[in-house]
Amino acid sequence: MGPGGPVEVLLGYLIMKKRVAYQGIKGSFSSMAASAMLGADFEALTTSRFRDIFEHVTSARADIGIIPIENALAGSVHENYDLLAEFNCSIIAEYYCPVQLHLMATGLLAGGVNELRQIISHPKALEQCSQFLEAHPLATPVQFSDTAGAALHVKQIEDPRIAAVASEEAANTYGLQIVAHAIQNHAINSTRFVAISARPESLNTPSKCSLLLTLPHAPGSLARILSEIAAFDTNVTKIESRPILGKPFEYKFYIDIESFKQPAETLVKVIEKIKSQTAGCRVLGIYGNY
Amino acid sequence: MGPGGPVEVLLGYLIMKKRVAYQGIKGSFSSMAASAMLGADFEALTTSRFRDIFEHVTSARADIGIIPIENALAGSVHENYDLLAEFNCSIIAEYYCPVQLHLMATGLLAGGVNELRQIISHPKALEQCSQFLEAHPLATPVQFSDTAGAALHVKQIEDPRIAAVASEEAANTYGLQIVAHAIQNHAINSTRFVAISARPESLNTPSKCSLLLTLPHAPGSLARILSEIAAFDTNVTKIESRPILGKPFEYKFYIDIESFKQPAETLVKVIEKIKSQTAGCRVLGIYGNY
Numbered sequence: 001m002g003p004g005g006p007v008e009v010l011l012g013y014l015i016m017k018k019r020v021a022y023q024g025i026k027g028s029f030s031s032m033a034a035s036a037m038l039g040a041d042f043e044a045l046t047t048s049r050f051r052d053i054f055e056h057v058t059s060a061r062a063d064i065g066i067i068p069i070e071n072a073l074a075g076s077v078h079e080n081y082d083l084l085a086e087f088n089c090s091i092i093a094e095y096y097c098p099v100q101l102h103l104m105a106t107g108l109l110a111g112g113v114n115e116l117r118q119i120i121s122h123p124k125a126l127e128q129c130s131q132f133l134e135a136h137p138l139a140t141p142v143q144f145s146d147t148a149g150a151a152l153h154v155k156q157i158e159d160p161r162i163a164a165v166a167s168e169e170a171a172n173t174y175g176l177q178i179v180a181h182a183i184q185n186h187a188i189n190s191t192r193f194v195a196i197s198a199r200p201e202s203l204n205t206p207s208k209c210s211l212l213l214t215l216p217h218a219p220g221s222l223a224r225i226l227s228e229i230a231a232f233d234t235n236v237t238k239i240e241s242r243p244i245l246g247k248p249f250e251y252k253f254y255i256d257i258e259s260f261k262q263p264a265e266t267l268v269k270v271i272e273k274i275k276s277q278t279a280g281c282r283v284l285g286i287y288g289n290y
Numbered sequence: 291m292g293p294g295g296p297v298e299v300l301l302g303y304l305i306m307k308k309r310v311a312y313q314g315i316k317g318s319f320s321s322m323a324a325s326a327m328l329g330a331d332f333e334a335l336t337t338s339r340f341r342d343i344f345e346h347v348t349s350a351r352a353d354i355g356i357i358p359i360e361n362a363l364a365g366s367v368h369e370n371y372d373l374l375a376e377f378n379c380s381i382i383a384e385y386y387c388p389v390q391l392h393l394m395a396t397g398l399l400a401g402g403v404n405e406l407r408q409i410i411s412h413p414k415a416l417e418q419c420s421q422f423l424e425a426h427p428l429a430t431p432v433q434f435s436d437t438a439g440a441a442l443h444v445k446q447i448e449d450p451r452i453a454a455v456a457s458e459e460a461a462n463t464y465g466l467q468i469v470a471h472a473i474q475n476h477a478i479n480s481t482r483f484v485a486i487s488a489r490p491e492s493l494n495t496p497s498k499c500s501l502l503l504t505l506p507h508a509p510g511s512l513a514r515i516l517s518e519i520a521a522f523d524t525n526v527t528k529i530e531s532r533p534i535l536g537k538p539f540e541y542k543f544y545i546d547i548e549s550f551k552q553p554a555e556t557l558v559k560v561i562e563k564i565k566s567q568t569a570g571c572r573v574l575g576i577y578g579n580y
Contacts, residue, residue, distance in 0.1 A: 049424050072533050078365050079420060123413055126433065130369060133433075134339050143416065143423075143431035188535045220520030222529070227517060230510030239512070239543075240530045243362050245478045253529075 021045040021053045021062035024146030027170030031148070033097045033193035034066045037203065037290050048145040050080055054087040058198055064092070070192040071099070073185050074127040076240060081254055084212070084284050090200035091210055091285025095193050101125055101184045103132075104151060104176035105163040113163075113180055118142050120150040121165035124191075129165055132183040139163070151176055194285070204288040207263040208237070209271060213253045214244070214280025222253065225274060232270045234259045252280075311335040311343045311352035314436030317460030321438070323387045323483035324356045327493065327580050338435040340370055344377040348488055354382070360482040361389070363475050364417040366530060371544055374502070374574050380490035381500055381575025385483050391415055391474045393422075394441060394466035395453040403453075403470055408432050410440040411455035414481075419455055422473040429453070441466055484575070494578040497553040498527070499561060503543045504534070504570025512543065515564060522560045524549045542570075 020042045022030040034042070045062050047053055056062035067080045084091070101121075109115040116139040119126070123143045126133060133141050144150035147166035154164040155174045163179060164170070171178050194210075195203060215221045229236060238256040259266040267286050275281045310332045312320040324332070335352050337343055346352035357370045374381070391411075399405040406429040409416070413433045416423065423431050434440035437456035444454040445464045453469060454460070461468050484500075485493060505511045519526060528546040549556040557576050565571045 048427070051424070072535060073368070075366060075368050075532070078363070123417060123431070123433075127413060134341070137338070137435075141413070141433035143413075143433065145427075186535045220517075222526055223513065223516035223520040226513035227510075230513040236512055236531075237541075238531050241526075241528050242365070245362060245476050251527075 018042045018063045019045055019061070020064045020066060021047060021056040022066040023047055023050060023053065025148045025152065027148035027151060027167055027173040028146045029097050029099060029167060029191055030066050030068065030146070030193065032167065032169065033068075033095050033191075036095050036097065037066070037093050037193075037195050038064065048149075050083055054083050054089065054196070057089050057196055058087050060198065063197065065089070065196045066193055067196060068124070068191050069094075069194050070238070071124060071128060072188070072190050074124050076254070077124065078242070081212075081242075084196070085282065089196045089198050090283075091194045091287050092197045092199075092201060093195040093203040093287050093290060094208065095195075095290040096190045097193055099128070099184065099189045099191050100168065100182045101129055101147075101165050101189075102168055102171060102178045103163050103165055103180035103183050104171045104178050105154060105160050106158050107160045107177060108179055109160055114138065115161060116163050117159075117161040119163050119165060120144050120153060122147050122150070125165050128184040128189060131185045132180070148173070194287070196285075200285065202264075202285075202287045204290065205263065206267065206286045206288045208256060208258045208289065209267045209286045210284040211255045211257070211271070211274065212282040212284055213255060213274070213278060215251055215253060215278060221278075225277060228273050228277065229255075229257055229270055232259070232266055232273075233261060234266060234270055308332045308354060309335055309352045310354045310356060311337060311346040312356040313337055313340060313343065315438045315442065317438035317441060317457055317463040318436045319387055319389060319457060319481055320356050320358065320436070320483065322457065322459065323358075323385050323481075326385050326387065327356070327383050327483070327485050328354065338439075340373055344373050344379065344486070347379050347486055348377050350488065353487065355379070355486045356483055357486060358414070358481050359384075359484050360528070361414060361418060362478070362480050364414050366544070367414065368532070371502075371532075374486070375572065379486045379488050380573075381484045381577050382487045382489075382491060383485040383493040383577050383580060384498065385485075385580040386480045387483055389418070389474065389479045389481050390458065390472045391419055391437075391455050391479075392458055392461060392468045393453050393455055393470040393473050394461045394468050395444060395450050396448050397450045397467060398469055399450055404428065405451060406453050407449075407451040409453050409455060410434050410443060412437050412440070415455050418474045418479060421475045422470070438463070484577070486575075490575065492554075492575075492577045494580065495553065496557065496576045496578045498546060498548045498579065499557045499576045500574040501545045501547070501561070501564065502572040502574055503545060503564070503568060505541055505543060505568060511568075515567060518563050518567065519545075519547055519560055522549070522556055522563075523551060524556060524560055
């Protein structure tokens with residue numbers, strides 16, 4: 001049987017690399033999170049918009065998408081929570097990516113960072129460095145779709161008065177010099193990334209679930225739900241209320257629940273219990289940590 | 291007795307205008323929130339940094355500060371929550387400011403908004419218009435310290451390819467033309483502002499309190515607190531967990547509680563009850579709504 005026969009087709013299918021959609025280019029935190037969760041052997045489908053990732057995943061152009069969902073300093077990425085609610089896909093893994101943000105340029109200026117005119121990066125990265133930016137008001141913060149793309153842009157325009165905020169990997173990849181190290185507001189910093197898929201199958205042993213709850217604005221409704229959750233010896237690792245635009249008397253909540261004992265089994269029981277208490281429970285995923 | 295005598299000094303003191311610190315200039319949402327809460331008759335002390343507002347208030351250079359704390363689309367302003375925790379001052383009133391964000395420039399271009407090169411505004415305003423910005427990738431988003439300041443800047447540079455995102459009042463104040471109306475991600479949008487003071491005296495009848503709680507990462511600790519709150523026939527209108535950097539086994543929570551019956555009295559009882567349950571309860575304020 002020659003090449004292209006049924007066996008080759010089958011082999012090709014079996015060894016077909018996973019197609020992974022994420023925002024940014026090499027050196028972006030999303031690309032680092034993708035490698036941490038999926039290893040090096042995948043086909044990258046890079047985008048500049050989070051919405052594109054969800055469209056790739058739900059239209060089968062990508063097997064997996066990688067999105068940032070929460071940063072220790074800048075808080076939740078509400079856009080991605082809204083997209084998780086809008087699209088029919090599930091969280092299948094999570095990864096806490098350590099984030100050190102460095103200021104990088106094509107060279108060092110005689111007057112140091114005070115001579116910078118522009119500082120370019122992703123808006124969430126700029127937000128994490130707000131104290132540094134406030135202390136350097138002569139440098140205008142300019143938003144870019146991703147941190148590594150900002151580094152590449154700074155390399156391309158070759159003006160040493162224009163700097164990017166990005167990872168050390170981006171500085172190395174695009175040949176930039178770090179002119180100020182770890183400029184984020186707090187030395188300890190991380191961004192929580194999740195892998196999403198159109199098929200709700202956890203990539204590893206599940207230990208956590210993420211829910212989107214809609215609750216009436218009535219005394220005790222949230223307390224009752226949380227008591228039910230606590231009764232299963234589980235822990236709420238994140239909770240956040242969000243107004244429902246146009247519905248002032250209802251709230252939605254993002255809740256993450258972690259189970260210590262027989263995780264997957266316990267989580268399924270907790271979800272069943274919550275569903276019996278409220279009509280508005282959407283399971284965003286049951287998944288494990290990397 | 292001539293001018294400058296004791297009676298004049300006393301009268302001058304009695305009619306002395308309140309000094310109010312806020313971010314931005316005329317036409318900023320902060321200035322609109324200040325007017326809504328305090329009327330027109332105050333002395334404005336405008337700043338470009340939130341930290342300055344807290345420093346003015348705690349060093350008695352200002353009687354009241356006005357800060358944004360939460361936006362319906364972009365979520366909590368964590369920087370101001372962190373500053374509330376850091377400085378010794380209290381929330382004394384709140385106001386939900388309707389926010390319509392318009393795109394404005396010195397004139398209309400032949401090719402319309404597609405010819406724009408830069409869109410300038412406060413980072414939280416740009417975040418609320420993320421869908422419009424994504425749909426117009428040729429215009430670079432540039433951060434400015436406040437929306438009205440961005441409008442003034444656009445007026446001053448007089449380049450019709452550079453636009454600002456700001457309020458209708460800013461367009462009128464600085465003589466700019468609105469080139470796209472209400473470009474925020476959702477038609478309904480508001481920002482919650484709070485007034486802060488070094489003296490914890492509510493500006494009007496209190497109906498709400500804001501607490502910062504530190505809880506051990508243990509099953510049920512939050513459920514217990516919320517059950518206590520519900521027992522007083524009060525309602526949790528906001529809850530948000532935040533990691534404590536460097537302490538992975540503890541969480542802090544922002545909680546807002548609203549009371550329906552005998553508000554101030556009930557809120558004080560709820561706070562006493564919560565304080566008896568956890569060592570880590572900081573009262574950010576007991577205040578009313580405008």
